[in-house]
Amino acid sequence: MKLENILIVDPVDGEYTGSINIEDEEIVDIRRLECTPKAIVMPGFVDPHTHGQRGIDTMSAKPRDFEVWAELNFQQGVTSFLPTTVSSSFEALRKVLFNLQELPLSIVGVHLEGPFINPEKKGAQNPDFIYPFDERLESVLKNPVKLITAAPEIDGFKKLLELSESRKIKVSIGHSSATYKAMKTAFESGADRITHFPNALVPIHHRELGGMGSGLYLDFKLELIADGVHLAPEFVDLVYRIKGPDKIMLVTDSISAAGLEDGIYDLGGLDVEVRDGKCRLARDGSIAGSSLLFNNAVKNFKKFTGCNLMELSKVSSYNSIRELGIEKLGRIARGYFANLVVLDESLTVLKTFFKGIEVYKRF
Numbered sequence: 001m002k003l004e005n006i007l008i009v010d011p012v013d014g015e016y017t018g019s020i021n022i023e024d025e026e027i028v029d030i031r032r033l034e035c036t037p038k039a040i041v042m043p044g045f046v047d048p049h050t051h052g053q054r055g056i057d058t059m060s061a062k063p064r065d066f067e068v069w070a071e072l073n074f075q076q077g078v079t080s081f082l083p084t085t086v087s088s089s090f091e092a093l094r095k096v097l098f099n100l101q102e103l104p105l106s107i108v109g110v111h112l113e114g115p116f117i118n119p120e121k122k123g124a125q126n127p128d129f130i131y132p133f134d135e136r137l138e139s140v141l142k143n144p145v146k147l148i149t150a151a152p153e154i155d156g157f158k159k160l161l162e163l164s165e166s167r168k169i170k171v172s173i174g175h176s177s178a179t180y181k182a183m184k185t186a187f188e189s190g191a192d193r194i195t196h197f198p199n200a201l202v203p204i205h206h207r208e209l210g211g212m213g214s215g216l217y218l219d220f221k222l223e224l225i226a227d228g229v230h231l232a233p234e235f236v237d238l239v240y241r242i243k244g245p246d247k248i249m250l251v252t253d254s255i256s257a258a259g260l261e262d263g264i265y266d267l268g269g270l271d272v273e274v275r276d277g278k279c280r281l282a283r284d285g286s287i288a289g290s291s292l293l294f295n296n297a298v299k300n301f302k303k304f305t306g307c308n309l310m311e312l313s314k315v316s317s318y319n320s321i322r323e324l325g326i327e328k329l330g331r332i333a334r335g336y337f338a339n340l341v342v343l344d345e346s347l348t349v350l351k352t353f354f355k356g357i358e359v360y361k362r363f
Contacts, residue, residue, distance in 0.1 A: 003019060003022070003041060003342075005035045006020070006040070007039070007309075010333060011314045012318075013333070014310045017035045018031045020332065022356040024356070025355035025356045026328075026355075026356065028334065029334065030334060039350060040342070042309070042312070042343065043313055043329070043330050043340065044080065044339035045077045045250075045294050045295075045316045046078065047078050047082070048111060048147060048249065048323070048324065049195065050081055051085075051255045051256070052255050053073075053254050053255075053293065054072055055256050055260060056068065056069045056072075056256055058084055058096060058110075059092060059096060059268060063099050066099065066107060067104045067105065069083070070104055070105035070106045070107055075352070075360050076293050076349060077349040078352075079341070080107075080321065080339065081108070082107070082108065082111040084110075084253075085110065085111070085112050086114060086267060087268065088114075088268055088269075090136050097110065097140065097144065097145070109147065109324065110146060111146065111147040111149070112140065112141075112145055112147070113125070113148075113149040114129070114130060114175065115129050115130050116130075116132070116156075116157075116160060117174065118130075118151040118153060120177050121200045121202075124267055124270060124272070124281055124287065124289060126269050132156055134156060141167060142167065143167075147171075147172060148169055148171055151174070151175055151178065152186035153176060153178045170193060173191055173194045173195065174196065174201075175195070176211055177202055178201075180208060180209040180213065180214050180217075183211055183214035192219065193220065193221045193223075194215050194220050196223050196230065197212075197220075197222040197223055204216070221248075223249050223250075224250060225251060225252065225290055227290050229287065230253070233300075233303070236300075236301065245311035245319075250297045253292070254292055257291050258291045260274075264282065265279075267288055299347050317330050338353055338356040339353065348362070
């Protein structure tokens with residue numbers, strides 16, 4: 001198969017016009033040619049933090065639901081994602097892992113958000129299922145887990161880091177009351193990533209940087225939810241200006257309400273009221289995930305920051321893939337899997353290719 005007369009956007013080689021030849025799931029040849037491009041082609045999008053969409057929720061999904069979710073994500077140009085849990089019982093977490101023993105399609109692993117977090121910064125996490133680290137972690141910190149969000153001030157965090165490293169699982173800091181000192185220690189120990197920055201962290205203060213200031217000051221990599229609700233557009237732009245595109249990973253943090261109408265939805269046993277697309281806990285009004293779909297996150301980030309397309313390919317795909325240590329994805333280059341998204345000038349998804357097969361076409 002050949003894609004011709006396109007604007008190719010690669011996070012390393014930049015933007016250029018030409019064609020892409022695909023054979024047996026992979027990109028086998030790329031030609032740089034002068035032409036008037038008919039569409040934009042970027043590496044398939046990656047969402048490492050999503051709890052659900054269109055009625056599907058990680059905690060209750062059956063194996064077939066995960067397959068449907070992957071298919072729905074193709075409509076958003078997402079060719080890799082991590083279903084994300086919430087703080088729950090170890091029995092419930094083990095059930096999720098059991099249902100994902102054989103990862104379908106574009107699911108590349110699982111993200112455990114909790115339960116090893118600080119209850120003071122629980123956000124929309126259920127306080128009944130927040131624990132310090134102990135030996136129970138052994139039963140959930142295993143394949144297919146690729147990422148875990150935890151607070152560095154919890155008891156046993158050092159052991160958690162050691163165990164995660166030995167099992168090739170990335171640790172991301174989140175839902176934390178950590179001071180700058182604790183954040184710096186965690187960063188130097190290898191926890192160099194922050195979940196949905198700076199939500200559920202200590203705000204910056206001129207006498208104590210806290211989690212937010214630490215994320216900006218130290219060389220952390222940051223998840224951003226570019227929905228205009230979790231973060232003001234100007235704040236997204238501020239982070240982009242300070243950190244640059246190499247340190248930002250777009251995520252949706254979407255719940256089962258994403259793509260559906262307003263109403264009452266469940267998140268980890270808690271009622272979430274969705275009104276005008278904004279998700280908040282019914283009990284206290286706290287933000288509870290998002291109704292954001294990934295293609296809108298991409299459009300919003302471009303609008304909020306004015307970044308170029310090469311930078312957009314980094315924050316929407318390449319950075320997350322590198323963080324997860326996954327090979328042959330995240331670039332448009334020879335020998336890479338042909339996971340591609342085709343976009344128009346407004347960045348609306350026209351087509352999605354997964355390992356060289358067209359899995360979505362808008363019209």
